[in-house]
Amino acid sequence: MTGSVLAGFPATTIRWRDQLDTPAVVVDLDIVERNLRRGAEFAASASVDFRPHIKTHKIPALARAQLELGACGITAQKVSEAEIMADAGLDDILISFNILGRTKLQRLRALAERVRLRTVADNATVIDGLSSAFSGTPDRLGVLVELDGALKRCGVPTVEHAMDHARKVDRAAGLRFDGFMIYPAPDHWQDALTFLAACKDAALQAGLDPRVLSTGGSPDMVKFAPDANVTEYRAGSYIYNDRALVSMGGASVSDCALTVHATVVSTPTPTRAIIDAGSKSLSSDLFGLSGFGMVRNRSDADIFALSEEHGHIEFADGAPAVGDHIAIIPNHACVVSNLTDHVQFVRGDYWVGEQRVEARGTVQ
Amino acid sequence: MTGSVLAGFPATTIRWRDQLDTPAVVVDLDIVERNLRRGAEFAASASVDFRPHIKTHKIPALARAQLELGACGITAQKVSEAEIMADAGLDDILISFNILGRTKLQRLRALAERVRLRTVADNATVIDGLSSAFSGTPDRLGVLVELDGALKRCGVPTVEHAMDHARKVDRAAGLRFDGFMIYPAPDHWQDALTFLAACKDAALQAGLDPRVLSTGGSPDMVKFAPDANVTEYRAGSYIYNDRALVSMGGASVSDCALTVHATVVSTPTPTRAIIDAGSKSLSSDLFGLSGFGMVRNRSDADIFALSEEHGHIEFADGAPAVGDHIAIIPNHACVVSNLTDHVQFVRGDYWVGEQRVEARGTVQ
Numbered sequence: 019m020t021g022s023v024l025a026g027f028p029a030t031t032i033r034w035r036d037q038l039d040t041p042a043v044v045v046d047l048d049i050v051e052r053n054l055r056r057g058a059e060f061a062a063s064a065s066v067d068f069r070p071h072i073k074t075h076k077i078p079a080l081a082r083a084q085l086e087l088g089a090c091g092i093t094a095q096k097v098s099e100a101e102i103m104a105d106a107g108l109d110d111i112l113i114s115f116n117i118l119g120r121t122k123l124q125r126l127r128a129l130a131e132r133v134r135l136r137t138v139a140d141n142a143t144v145i146d147g148l149s150s151a152f153s154g155t156p157d158r159l160g161v162l163v164e165l166d167g168a169l170k171r172c173g174v175p176t177v178e179h180a181m182d183h184a185r186k187v188d189r190a191a192g193l194r195f196d197g198f199m200i201y202p203a204p205d206h207w208q209d210a211l212t213f214l215a216a217c218k219d220a221a222l223q224a225g226l227d228p229r230v231l232s233t234g235g236s237p238d239m240v241k242f243a244p245d246a247n248v249t250e251y252r253a254g255s256y257i258y259n260d261r262a263l264v265s266m267g268g269a270s271v272s273d274c275a276l277t278v279h280a281t282v283v284s285t286p287t288p289t290r291a292i293i294d295a296g297s298k299s300l301s302s303d304l305f306g307l308s309g310f311g312m313v314r315n316r317s318d319a320d321i322f323a324l325s326e327e328h329g330h331i332e333f334a335d336g337a338p339a340v341g342d343h344i345a346i347i348p349n350h351a352c353v354v355s356n357l358t359d360h361v362q363f364v365r366g367d368y369w370v371g372e373q374r375v376e377a378r379g380t381v382q
Numbered sequence: 383m384t385g386s387v388l389a390g391f392p393a394t395t396i397r398w399r400d401q402l403d404t405p406a407v408v409v410d411l412d413i414v415e416r417n418l419r420r421g422a423e424f425a426a427s428a429s430v431d432f433r434p435h436i437k438t439h440k441i442p443a444l445a446r447a448q449l450e451l452g453a454c455g456i457t458a459q460k461v462s463e464a465e466i467m468a469d470a471g472l473d474d475i476l477i478s479f480n481i482l483g484r485t486k487l488q489r490l491r492a493l494a495e496r497v498r499l500r501t502v503a504d505n506a507t508v509i510d511g512l513s514s515a516f517s518g519t520p521d522r523l524g525v526l527v528e529l530d531g532a533l534k535r536c537g538v539p540t541v542e543h544a545m546d547h548a549r550k551v552d553r554a555a556g557l558r559f560d561g562f563m564i565y566p567a568p569d570h571w572q573d574a575l576t577f578l579a580a581c582k583d584a585a586l587q588a589g590l591d592p593r594v595l596s597t598g599g600s601p602d603m604v605k606f607a608p609d610a611n612v613t614e615y616r617a618g619s620y621i622y623n624d625r626a627l628v629s630m631g632g633a634s635v636s637d638c639a640l641t642v643h644a645t646v647v648s649t650p651t652p653t654r655a656i657i658d659a660g661s662k663s664l665s666s667d668l669f670g671l672s673g674f675g676m677v678r679n680r681s682d683a684d685i686f687a688l689s690e691e692h693g694h695i696e697f698a699d700g701a702p703a704v705g706d707h708i709a710i711i712p713n714h715a716c717v718v719s720n721l722t723d724h725v726q727f728v729r730g731d732y733w734v735g736e737q738r739v740e741a742r743g744t745v746q
Binding site for chain 1: 403404405406437460479482483485504505507508530534536537538645649650651656658662663665666668687689703704705716717722723745746
């Protein structure tokens with residue numbers, strides 16, 4: 019596959035920097051395409067099914083490009099996110115979140131009638147709910163048992179717990195045990211492989227078929243090698259990259275496709291600049307970093323505080339002038355996508371068009 | 383005024399807790415109405431024009447209720463926010479942000495043709511831009527010079543700087559010098575009054591008319607007494623209140639009108655609960671506090687981390703059960719309003735209706 023998977027988004031002849039109103043979230047499709055290809059090459063070399071997480075971009079056209087480059091399907095985090103992707107023709111979806119409650123279970127069942135759907139569970143209440151929603155349906159819902167990746171989030175902590183739930187899923191009306199899923203905390207990706215391996219062995223011994231062994235994480239893609247205990251890899255941020263990924267060694271600055279563009283609106287001191295992008299544009303996610311983003315081409319800049327509409331920056335070497343534009347690589351690209359109704363697609367210096375972030379703000 | 387200013391939003395007979403899908407942002411209008419009246423009483427007793435900041439709620443109907451209770455107008459932070467309010471009939475607006483750039487200045491000028499508009503400036507570039515946009519218009523644009531409230535944000539640091547800009551505004555074609563504006567950092571509200579007083583005196587000596595002397599902040603409303611050097615008070619959060627305001631003594635828990643409701647989706651340990659509300663619902667704003675919100679009726683709870691769609695909570699006395707609902711008072715209500723397309727209006731136990739957050743996501 020050598021042609022552009024984003025050929026439907028050609029550059030115009032408009033130089034976008036001349037006409038940009040700020041704050042604006044700018045996505046460079048040339049970099050996106052490079053990142054997408056790198057993801058696809060990773061999946062091929064790692065011999066895994068690749069299932070990108072669309073929470074990073076929330077744009078069906080980009081999900082379709084991921085499929086075109088060989089992804090087996092997509093990952094979504096919400097029923098509502100999955101519904102929007104299904105409406106756009108994405109037809110193989112893992113919802114990597116415990117689904118609970120009458121309304122969501124009804125929607126999940128409706129969704130399963132139109133796409134190949136799989137979800138997760140890490141406790142009996144969720145399994146019982148899924149089973150009651152899907153018992154009596156012609157096809158059973160595929161369920162992965164979620165394992166704890168040391169993130170202090172969801173997931174069972176031991177093989178014994180995992181097998182209890184695997185057996186319960188296998189016995190439950192309307193459900194099909196499909197395997198295990200884990201999301202490793204930073205620096206725990208090898209522990210995750212060990213945990214998956216142990217669960218796989220236990221499942222096989224119990225006569226179950228753990229056909230899907232799913233791990234993930236953009237930061238660890240560079241370290242991952244083919245592994246007999248992993249069949250599927252989920253990654254979201256690799257499509258855009260961000261300051262957190264750069265700081266973890268998972269990407270370089272030139273791989274960062276999404277930037278927040280802002281205008282200096284005040285320079286109250288010779289070294290302080292206030293910009294028109296605050297927490298409503300950049301989010302307050304620190305991700306363990308110091309400062310709320312990285313100012314491109316100004317390594318002396320420290321975004322030391324955010325108000326909702328103001329970014330507060332110290333420039334050790336002297337603030338830019340009022341009216342100047344700056345570009346910021348955010349700490350966390352996914353939350354920036356969620357904050358904005360639209361992003362500006364560009365290719366290098368040229369504008370492509372304004373793109374709606376269709377799955378932004380999905381709640382339930 | 384004894385009748386309800388929110389009479390247009392009556393309670394239904396539906397008990398909302400029974401039907402709520404989570405995560406959901408719930409706004410109790412009985413508490414809102416109490417808070418609004420308290421704000422109006424404050425303004426009357428403090429002998430100030432009250433100009434609520436609509437960034438907290440972003441809902442024109444609530445802005446209209448603020449006007450009905452005696453507010454002189456509203457404050458907005460963006461041209462786009464002001465446009466939405468103007469479309470809804472709000473006709474006296476202060477945009478408390480330096481406006482720069484051709485597109486925004488054109489929009490500002492269009493806005494001035496249909497509402498009573500005022501804005502701010504703290505530097506010559508902004509004054510020049512405003513002047514070039516408004517010179518030749520029949521009415522001049524009112525401009526307040528912004529003073530530094532020790533927030534390391536916008537605002538000039540000295541009376542001399544303030545007067546330089548005041549004189550420049552006064553001389554500028556298309557502009558009218560209207561006075562001074564400050565937003566005090568926590569614990570700096572008295573310094574702000576001193577700064578306003580000095581600027582007022584200097585302006586009067588220079589033959590200028592500082593008819594508006596504007597300070598603000600919900601945290602300090604409880605401390606404020608009538609002051610000859612303040613004519614206008616801006617406050618946003620007082621309509622909803624939040625954990626930050628409670629921690630600063632500006633409100634009590636029972637005054638918090640906005641809560642984020644979530645479902646426990648996993649209890650990986652006896653004391654850890656994972657809920658379906660993360661940074662996409664609560665935001666990562668810490669506001670100097672420990673933890674990402676306050677769980678109502680569970681003082682033993684610590685929301686120690688947020689993923690985008692998961693909240694991670696330690697309950698020292700034992701986690702609730704999977705499927706249980708909890709209510710969270712967020713650290714910062716304004717950013718929660720910005721994250722959600724809709725809030726659920728309720729009155730006590732009864733549902734009122736789903737309300738769109740019309741000015742959510744305003745960017746430029």
